[in-house]
Amino acid sequence: MNKVLLVSDAAYFRVDYEINPYMHTEVQPDHTAAVVEHLNIVVAHRAAGRRIEYVASAPECPDMVFTANAAVVRGNRAVLGAPPPERKAELPYFQEWLIEHDYDVVEAPYPFSGQGDALACGDLLLTGYGQRTDRRMHSILARALDYEVVPLRTVSPRWYDLDLAVAVVEPGRTLAYCPEALDEQSRRRLRGLGMDLIEVAVEEAARFALNLISDGTTVTMTKGAPRLAAELRVRGLQVVELDTTELAKGGGGVRCTALTLDNPLPARP
Ligand code: ARG
Numbered sequence: 001m002n003k004v005l006l007v008s009d010a011a012y013f014r015v016d017y018e019i020n021p022y023m024h025t026e027v028q029p030d031h032t033a034a035v036v037e038h039l040n041i042v043v044a045h046r047a048a049g050r051r052i053e054y055v056a057s058a059p060e061c062p063d064m065v066f067t068a069n070a071a072v073v074r075g076n077r078a079v080l081g082a083p084p085p086e087r088k089a090e091l092p093y094f095q096e097w098l099i100e101h102d103y104d105v106v107e108a109p110y111p112f113s114g115q116g117d118a119l120a121c122g123d124l125l126l127t128g129y130g131q132r133t134d135r136r137m138h139s140i141l142a143r144a145l146d147y148e149v150v151p152l153r154t155v156s157p158r159w160y161d162l163d164l165a166v167a168v169v170e171p172g173r174t175l176a177y178c179p180e181a182l183d184e185q186s187r188r189r190l191r192g193l194g195m196d197l198i199e200v201a202v203e204e205a206a207r208f209a210l211n212l213i214s215d216g217t218t219v220t221m222t223k224g225a226p227r228l229a230a231e232l233r234v235r236g237l238q239v240v241e242l243d244t245t246e247l248a249k250g251g252g253g254v255r256c257t258a259l260t261l262d263n264p265l266p267a268r269p
Contacts, residue, residue, distance in 0.1 A: 002262065008057045009054075017086045023249070041220070041244075071115065072118040075265045077103065112132070112134065116163050116256065119167075120260065121172065125147035126162065135151065146266055151189070152166065159178075165181035165182060166210060167214065176231070177190060198232075200225070207248075208253030
């Protein structure tokens, strides 16, 4: 799972506005450190055997390094994100890349945070709402991508995207999540899936511990969440911990910087 990723670069990564509680315009990323940090993530993906596709960032798009919000992709179809106004300028670049690479691109009619609020888990799509994704997107995603949507509501702007609160470690088998980040009904829904659930404390989740990429063998995640890392290792996973302090100034971690291009199609004939 998740072996083909679309990444951009940190060439123009800045904090020009504050659209999540982690962003402060007076705390700017160090340019060189951010570029190195991002390259190290790419190097780690390649070392894990993942293929990297690349779209160049644009000077007027300071958040373009966070490609996860661009869309959610399954098979040859992509449902584009519909981000806050501050990030709208990114869309044409991603749209163009997807069209050039033969994806059938569907525009989102309502606010939608792309893969930030859409975690593929086999034939399920764990879909966030309550912050940047309008609930009306759920039926659109289900239809366009043939997923069974599992709606999960995050309870505060701290969890402005679901990929800060929940992580798919092994589809159908293991999820990790921060219980406090979800409302009661959503917690119940997650437990009802019958998978192994790793609980992550607010403290580690707020350091973007859950913003990880797992292919079921290697988990690429941020440093600074030793408890989650240990839980993953106990389950036999290879864990690669990376420094993400510069990306964190934009409110993101490892997973935010990659859009998955190879979510498997339905297993049924
Ligand atoms: N500064 C970006 C924003 O607020 C960070 C996006 C992180 N992406 C994610 N998938 N959580 O939109």
